[in-house]
Amino acid sequence: MQERSRKILGKPANKTVAPHTTAPASARYASAPTAEAPAIELKPDSLAFSLIGAAQAVAYVLEGTALPQALAKVFTQTNALPQARGAIQDISYRTMRQVGRVDALLKAMTNKAPEPALLYGLLCCALTLLVNKEDETAPYEDFVVVDQAVTAATSSPHMVFAKGMVNAVLRRFLREKDELLKLVMKQPAAVWNYPQWWVDQTKAAYPEDWQAILTTGNHAPPLTLRVNRRLSTAAAYLERLAAEQIEATQIGPYAVRLAKPIPVTSIPGFEEGMVSVQDAAAQLAGPLLDVQAGMRVLDACAAPGGKTCHLLELADLDLLALEIDAARIQRINENLQRLKFTADIKQGDATRSGWWDNKPFDRILADVPCTASGVVRRHPDSRWLRRKTDTAQLAALSSRILDNLWRMLAPGGKMLMVTCSIWPQESEKQAAAFVEKHGAIRLDAPGQLLPTMANSSDANNEHDGLFYALFQKPEQS
Ligand SMILES: C[S@@+](CC[C@H](N)C(=O)[O-])C[C@H]1O[C@@H](n2cnc3c(N)ncnc32)[C@H](O)[C@@H]1O
Numbered sequence: 259m260q261e262r263s264r265k266i267l268g269k270p271a272n273k274t275v276a277p278h279t280t281a282p283a284s285a286r287y288a289s290a291p292t293a294e295a296p297a298i299e300l301k302p303d304s305l306a307f308s309l310i311g312a313a314q315a316v317a318y319v320l321e322g323t324a325l326p327q328a329l330a331k332v333f334t335q336t337n338a339l340p341q342a343r344g345a346i347q348d349i350s351y352r353t354m355r356q357v358g359r360v361d362a363l364l365k366a367m368t369n370k371a372p373e374p375a376l377l378y379g380l381l382c383c384a385l386t387l388l389v390n391k392e393d394e395t396a397p398y399e400d401f402v403v404v405d406q407a408v409t410a411a412t413s414s415p416h417m418v419f420a421k422g423m424v425n426a427v428l429r430r431f432l433r434e435k436d437e438l439l440k441l442v443m444k445q446p447a448a449v450w451n452y453p454q455w456w457v458d459q460t461k462a463a464y465p466e467d468w469q470a471i472l473t474t475g476n477h478a479p480p481l482t483l484r485v486n487r488r489l490s491t492a493a494a495y496l497e498r499l500a501a502e503q504i505e506a507t508q509i510g511p512y513a514v515r516l517a518k519p520i521p522v523t524s525i526p527g528f529e530e531g532m533v534s535v536q537d538a539a540a541q542l543a544g545p546l547l548d549v550q551a552g553m554r555v556l557d558a559c560a561a562p563g564g565k566t567c568h569l570l571e572l573a574d575l576d577l578l579a580l581e582i583d584a585a586r587i588q589r590i591n592e593n594l595q596r597l598k599f600t601a602d603i604k605q606g607d608a609t610r611s612g613w614w615d616n617k618p619f620d621r622i623l624a625d626v627p628c629t630a631s632g633v634v635r636r637h638p639d640s641r642w643l644r645r646k647t648d649t650a651q652l653a654a655l656s657s658r659i660l661d662n663l664w665r666m667l668a669p670g671g672k673m674l675m676v677t678c679s680i681w682p683q684e685s686e687k688q689a690a691a692f693v694e695k696h697g698a699i700r701l702d703a704p705g706q707l708l709p710t711m712a713n714s715s716d717a718n719n720e721h722d723g724l725f726y727a728l729f730q731k732p733e734q735s
Pocket residue numbers: 558559560561562563564565566580581582583586606607608609625626627628659678
């Protein structure tokens with residue numbers, strides 16, 4: 259990202275302004291108006307309301323908060339109704355995928371970084387809606403975007419001073435769109451919408467595929483489901499979807515991709531545990547671990563429990579789900595309850611062994627923490643929140659986890675290492691070093707899966723970028 263937003267990124271908190279009091283959504287979208295800055299009412303179903311909510315979420319992200327938490331904060335502050343939440347979320351996710359480009363455009367059109375952060379966020383969101391016209395799903399007419407962005411600025415005592423500037427910048431962009439885009443498209447961050455180091459690192463690791471990888475990361479992800487084989491099959495579930503006029507394709511033995519994402523609450527059979535949301539590449543983990551009924555299994559980095567539940571769909575297991583983050587353990591519980599499975603759940607650190615009863619495990623799933631660079635299309639904010647140095651730090655942490663878990667594995671037992679990263683430092687290099695260090699037997703596994711998208715040549719194999727390495731402990735060790 260450009261210098262001005264890096265500045266915001268590096269300087270947490272003090273520039274953001276709460277967009278709202280705890281008053282209802284129809285009330286003013288800013289803290290108490292001042293005499294020189296009268297706020298106007300915004301209708302909760304207006305684009306202006308959504309724009310200012312998304313602007314605040316973007317401002318929080320640029321200060322270091324992950325987008326889901328940023329949105330949760332905005333929803334609480336604004337009491338936004340479900341429809342407005344959907345629009346705020348949609349605009350902020352789009353903006354995260356465009357912020358490299360719109361930041362460069364803003365820099366080309368303004369003398370100094372727009373402040374406060376809320377104003378910067380508003381301009382980023384509005385420009386995102388204007389710049390992205392080659393995308394057929396662009397949801398608003400240009401004149402509506404400009405009008406509503408100015409209304410949003412006018413509604414806030416923190417931005418009313420800049421309403422003329424908002425109007426001027428957006429209109430200038432529309433007038434000079436081609437020239438401005440030509441000017442900024444010399445910068446990699448503007449072309450690719452990733453920080454420069456991310457572009458460089460992808461290019462270095464994948465000299466052939468880097469462009470396709472970056473492009474995939476800028477597309478909204480599909481909604482893929484895993485059919486619970488204890489309750490149904492992919493073919494039977496497709497029929498159920500067809501009966502409800504929901505278009506879908508089978509893209510794996512139990513993987514079904516919906517043609518259009520829908521809210522989880524509208525997915526047929528979701529509440530009764532017939533299906534779970536899980537990417538097609540992630541669905542490979544359970545079968546690879548080769549679990550058999552009665553085995554003692556450790557899922558060492560378990561939250562939110564997607565793979566835990568998949569393992570239990572495959573066989574009746576004595577399963578321990580370990581997770582370091584207490585808040586995330588609740589998600590494992592919710593998933594187990596929905597699918598009506600039981601497992602032992604413990605809060606603990608996989609680099610330590612205080613939680614272990616010294617009985618070896620037959621199988622270990624090590625879905626280790628990583629930069630999540632292979633799932634950036636699902637978390638478009640992560641590229642702006644991560645630092646180049648995170649790759650090495652996370653690789654060091656996951657190496658400690660793998661070393662510690664290895665001694666808990668029974669002779670002849672299998673351990674599956676999984677990352678959702680595309681960086682070799684976290685994946686293949688790590689796996690090779692592990693084999694070298696422990697004398698592990700390396701069994702067949704997919705290795706590095708690069709992310710693919712729906713309109714690629716292999717559309718029916720659409721998945722995230724995951725890495726799999728399967729190790730077996732020699733009988734004599
Ligand atoms: C990639 S996610 C796991 C996803 C999960 N396996 C699934 O399929 O739903 C990694 C998880 O590891 C947890 N984690 C990170 N460090 C850990 C540690 N030292 N010990 C245990 N869990 C850890 C994180 O909190 C996070 O929930």
